[in-house]
Amino acid sequence: MRCCIEAKIVWRRRAAWKILPRAGAISMLVLFAPACGKSTSPAALDLPIYFTCDTHGRLEPCGCFVGQFGGLTRLKTVLDAEAPASALRVDVGDAAAGREDYDLIEYRYMLRAFAEMKYDVLNIGAREAQFTAAQLRDLKSSSPTPIISANLLDKSSRQPIFDSYRIVQRGALRVAIIGVLDPRAMENPGDGLAVGDMESAVERCLAQLRGKADLIVLLAFADEAALGRLAQEFYECKVILGGKVSQPAQELIRQNRSLIYFVTNESRALGILRLRLARGADLEVTGNEMRLLHDQIPQDASLRQLMQGYRDEIRHARLGVDDANSLGADAVPGVRTVASYAGTEKCLACHQSAAAVWKHSPHARAFATLMDPKADADPKCIGCHTVGFGRFSGYRREFGATKLANVGCESCHGPGSLHVRQREGDGTVNFTFRPLGGGDCVKCHYGEFSRPFDWDRFWPGIKHGKEPSMSVAAEE
Numbered sequence: 001m002r003c004c005i006e007a008k009i010v011w012r013r014r015a016a017w018k019i020l021p022r023a024g025a026i027s028m029l030v031l032f033a034p035a036c037g038k039s040t041s042p043a044a045l046d047l048p049i050y051f052t053c054d055t056h057g058r059l060e061p062c063g064c065f066v067g068q069f070g071g072l073t074r075l076k077t078v079l080d081a082e083a084p085a086s087a088l089r090v091d092v093g094d095a096a097a098g099r100e101d102y103d104l105i106e107y108r109y110m111l112r113a114f115a116e117m118k119y120d121v122l123n124i125g126a127r128e129a130q131f132t133a134a135q136l137r138d139l140k141s142s143s144p145t146p147i148i149s150a151n152l153l154d155k156s157s158r159q160p161i162f163d164s165y166r167i168v169q170r171g172a173l174r175v176a177i178i179g180v181l182d183p184r185a186m187e188n189p190g191d192g193l194a195v196g197d198m199e200s201a202v203e204r205c206l207a208q209l210r211g212k213a214d215l216i217v218l219l220a221f222a223d224e225a226a227l228g229r230l231a232q233e234f235y236e237c238k239v240i241l242g243g244k245v246s247q248p249a250q251e252l253i254r255q256n257r258s259l260i261y262f263v264t265n266e267s268r269a270l271g272i273l274r275l276r277l278a279r280g281a282d283l284e285v286t287g288n289e290m291r292l293l294h295d296q297i298p299q300d301a302s303l304r305q306l307m308q309g310y311r312d313e314i315r316h317a318r319l320g321v322d323d324a325n326s327l328g329a330d331a332v333p334g335v336r337t338v339a340s341y342a343g344t345e346k347c348l349a350c351h352q353s354a355a356a357v358w359k360h361s362p363h364a365r366a367f368a369t370l371m372d373p374k375a376d377a378d379p380k381c382i383g384c385h386t387v388g389f390g391r392f393s394g395y396r397r398e399f400g401a402t403k404l405a406n407v408g409c410e411s412c413h414g415p416g417s418l419h420v421r422q423r424e425g426d427g428t429v430n431f432t433f434r435p436l437g438g439g440d441c442v443k444c445h446y447g448e449f450s451r452p453f454d455w456d457r458f459w460p461g462i463k464h465g466k467e468p469s470m471s472v473a474a475e476e
């Protein structure tokens with residue numbers, strides 16, 4: 001009877017955003033709904049597992065267009081609304097965005113976000129394994145959510161950096177969660193790190209866990225084929241969650257004696273697996289689902305606050321990208337052969353018709369757009385909203401809005417100093433901009449950062465070319 005009452009409560013709490021029909025790439029699959037009225041043994045425990053992978057720094061969605069999915073800010077809303085306290089909440093890896101100093105700063109805020117969402121454990125993915133051993137040791141001691149990895153090793157001692165597994169209690173049941181990372185899923189681990197063999201790490205954990213756990217869940221940052229091999233080899237791991245995959249699982253996979261389920265998609269999908277288990281008995285699947293974190297789900301205010309904390313900290317932090325000397329000034333060391341950025345203002349004087357189009361386009365206001373979310377000093381944002389950020393002579397954070405802000409002429413055409421010198425009469429320079437096309441737009445207009453890019457729809461919005469007078473002059 002209990003589940004029927006629960007269902008009613010859930011229904012009552014169900015907010016408008018939860019019942020909106022969504023057209024999505026991921027089909028919702030529920031194997032069988034909880035059987036209401038069916039008597040269950042008193043020892044049976046419902047164990048829903050909520051899991052994520054590949055959050056890729058999406059503490060908050062970037063907001064580049066309306067209708068965007070994803071973000072931990074939405075994930076928390078969903079978990080708060082429906083995940084019972086007994087639910088297991090785990091991340092399989094790749095929560096960090098990258099290995100840069102600002103990625104590390106953001107990852108610290110993400111760890112706090114996972115703690116606020118009551119995550120039980122976080123596994124190390126390929127991106128986290130690119131931080132250095134020293135950075136990870138520091139995270140290990142400071143993270144409010146336990147991080148595990150059975151095969152991310154200290155390069156010299158070959159000892160795991162983190163605990164290999166964690167055991168959590170749910171009712172009378174002991175659930176062991178093991179974390180591994182497929183060494184084939186990554187190229188270069190960070191300084192001082194090595195990734196050991198995944199299978200022998202699992203084997204070692206299973207030996208240690210003998211008699212200590214009623215259910216073993218394996219978090220494996222690995223692709224479909226590797227997940228299947230793990231199921232073949234380690235039947236003790238009743239649940240195997242991945243992964244390093246290109247698409248979230250379309251269905252729950254049963255292989256050997258394991259259930260395999262995986263999720264990805266830069267924080268846009270949440271994997272849900274509903275299990276019922278009793279001591280000594282087989283586990284029963286009462287439901288599974290790939291939930292889309294769509295744009296109608298409100299964003300959680302406390303996590304948005306955390307995001308703002310990150311943005312405040314990053315504004316005042318001294319970062320690698322702030323040091324222009326580190327940005328590779330010359331193609332040949334010591335010889336300045338390449339053009340540098342001249343600034344949009346320089347171009348406007350001669351190219352008046354292009355200037356008129358540009359001034360009225362959103363590109364000319366792209367920096368102001370970042371002011372409102374206070375993202376104007378966030379290296380994760382300004383790259384596509386300025387001219388040449390991260391490149392020698394390009395936009396630097398210390399400029400504020402004073403120069404090279406906005407998507408300027410040179411954001412697309414490239415550095416123009418040599419062109420300006422030539423067109424101002426320096427006969428020693430012979431420079432031609434390379435021709436551009438749709439491929440140059442999708443450097444910024446891709447993925448979650450843009451509505452699907454279509455040249456025929458976007459180019460008319462900014463169409464421009466040579467000055468009529470110039471073309472006449474050139475033909476003469």
Ligand code: HEC
Pocket residue numbers: 061062063064065066369370373375378380381382383384385443444445446449450451
């Ligand atoms: C990879 C390039 C890229 C990055 C990185 C990027 N943006 Fe954008 N942003 C775009 C593009 C392209 C558009 C225009 C999208 C469209 O029109 O469909 C845009 C538009 C926007 C808009 C305007 C939306 C509107 O409706 O007018 C906002 C706000 C914005 N971005 C904020 C951010 C923030 C905040 C970040 C950092 C978290 C960020 N962007 C990072 C490329 C980027």
Ligand code: HEC
Pocket residue numbers: 342343344346347348349350351409410413415416417419420423424431432433434466467470471472474
């Ligand atoms: C002093 C005037 C002047 C300035 C300043 C100037 N241009 Fe030009 N630009 C010209 C002339 C003249 C042409 C040749 C037009 C033709 O061939 O019909 C030209 C051609 C171009 C072309 C066509 C490809 C090529 O290499 O010839 C591009 C693209 C271009 N300019 C972009 C820019 C950008 C970007 C800036 C600012 C960094 C800029 N121009 C600044 C005068 C100028």
Ligand code: HEC
Pocket residue numbers: 362363365366367369383384385386407411412437438440441442443444445457458459461462
């Ligand atoms: C350096 C990054 C970058 C490149 C390259 C880029 N864009 Fe954009 N684009 C943006 C950003 C950022 C915005 C949003 C500006 C805003 O609203 O603040 C935008 C907005 C637009 C818009 C307005 C969309 C709307 O909402 O009305 C059009 C049209 C557009 N871009 C076309 C293009 C085309 C065509 C190309 C290639 C020739 C291109 N863009 C290349 C960053 C870029």
Ligand code: HEC
Pocket residue numbers: 344347348351354355358363407408409410411412413434435436437438462464465466467
């Ligand atoms: C969003 C990207 C983008 C921005 C910003 C942009 N352009 Fe262009 N521009 C293009 C594309 C794409 C073409 C057409 C393809 C080509 O001819 O290379 C083009 C063509 C041109 C041409 C004609 C080139 C030729 O060989 O016929 C000139 C001149 C030019 N742009 C100047 C400018 C100036 C000046 C600005 C700034 C006021 C500017 N562009 C801003 C993408 C851009």
